[in-house]
Amino acid sequence: MKILTGPLMPIVNAVTEAITVRGLHKRYKGHVAVDGVDLDVHRGEVFALLGPNGAGKTTTVEILEGFRKRTSGEATVLGVDPHDADAAWRQRVGIVLQSTGEFDDLTVREVVHHFAQYYRNADDPDAVIERVGLADKRGARTRVLSGGQKRRLDVALGIIGRPELLFLDEPTTGFDPEARREFWGLIRQLAAGGTTILLTTHYLDEAETLADRVGVLVGGKLVAVDTPARLGNRGTDGATVGWRTPDGPRQEQTDTPTAVVARLAEQFGGEVPDLTVTRPSLEDVYLRMIGAGE
Numbered sequence: 001m002k003i004l005t006g007p008l009m010p011i012v013n014a015v016t017e018a019i020t021v022r023g024l025h026k027r028y029k030g031h032v033a034v035d036g037v038d039l040d041v042h043r044g045e046v047f048a049l050l051g052p053n054g055a056g057k058t059t060t061v062e063i064l065e066g067f068r069k070r071t072s073g074e075a076t077v078l079g080v081d082p083h084d085a086d087a088a089w090r091q092r093v094g095i096v097l098q099s100t101g102e103f104d105d106l107t108v109r110e111v112v113h114h115f116a117q118y119y120r121n122a123d124d125p126d127a128v129i130e131r132v133g134l135a136d137k138r139g140a141r142t143r144v145l146s147g148g149q150k151r152r153l154d155v156a157l158g159i160i161g162r163p164e165l166l167f168l169d170e171p172t173t174g175f176d177p178e179a180r181r182e183f184w185g186l187i188r189q190l191a192a193g194g195t196t197i198l199l200t201t202h203y204l205d206e207a208e209t210l211a212d213r214v215g216v217l218v219g220g221k222l223v224a225v226d227t228p229a230r231l232g233n234r235g236t237d238g239a240t241v242g243w244r245t246p247d248g249p250r251q252e253q254t255d256t257p258t259a260v261v262a263r264l265a266e267q268f269g270g271e272v273p274d275l276t277v278t279r280p281s282l283e284d285v286y287l288r289m290i291g292a293g294e
Ligand SMILES: Nc1ncnc2c1ncn2[C@@H]1O[C@H](COP(=O)(O)OP(=O)(O)OP(=O)(O)O)[C@@H](O)[C@H]1O
Pocket: 028, 031, 032, 033, 051, 052, 053, 054, 055, 056, 057, 058, 059, 060
């Protein structure tokens, strides 16, 4: 699709794109936090923004949420410039920030019911509490919740308005492995229901499991955008073929693993002992990218 810029961009691209960003810059008193980012997040996709501490993820996301002012560049979110966003736009967007809101003496149920009142099209609060796995804590005061349970409450508040677009900033930080898997199930359900999701995360397994596409931000620049399987030519470059010989294990690095396996099969006259073909993990390519960007 032709990408439009200028006055027509918000109108036309809003049909297929939940988010469009062109030449986004953010400077904090001489420090450049976001340095010319171009990005599209398609409607209905789960997009994960990766990057080391201080890369500019939160700044970018908070500009798109309408919470921070950009220095320059263009951005539209659901067809609207987030800087000019109004109450009607806020109804369509769900936000889960990094820091937890404090509601002290209110119960989980009270908080979720309270937030539901802000939305014209709110979901059933009790059903949402159930979906985020807090059913057995619905009567608990929020101050007694564990870190992971507070995070689930944040997610409940992010989705109570049935958002078209959900922002999740490091949603599973502090979750135990079981809670993380349950949360992934919840995100998949939301995505299957058509919600567009932009998440930031430091967990590469989370990005790999959830995201249709990932973007890697390094020093305020987006250095790569691709599917998790293809990022950094992961799917095509540099496979390692491993096998066992009577003298011990052997490995060969190759761009043509099929040819190596065929050669080995001929050499062994059939099955190759302990044959493995591995590609770089998402973590391998990510670490290479953030090293290369420094
Ligand atoms: N309000 C602010 N004033 C000045 N500098 C800021 C401000 N907010 C962020 N920064 C700086 O901008 C850069 C990007 O920060 P940002 O929080 O966007 O990074 P991040 O990728 O979200 O990091 P993390 O993974 O640690 O959350 C950092 O160098 C940070 O110190």
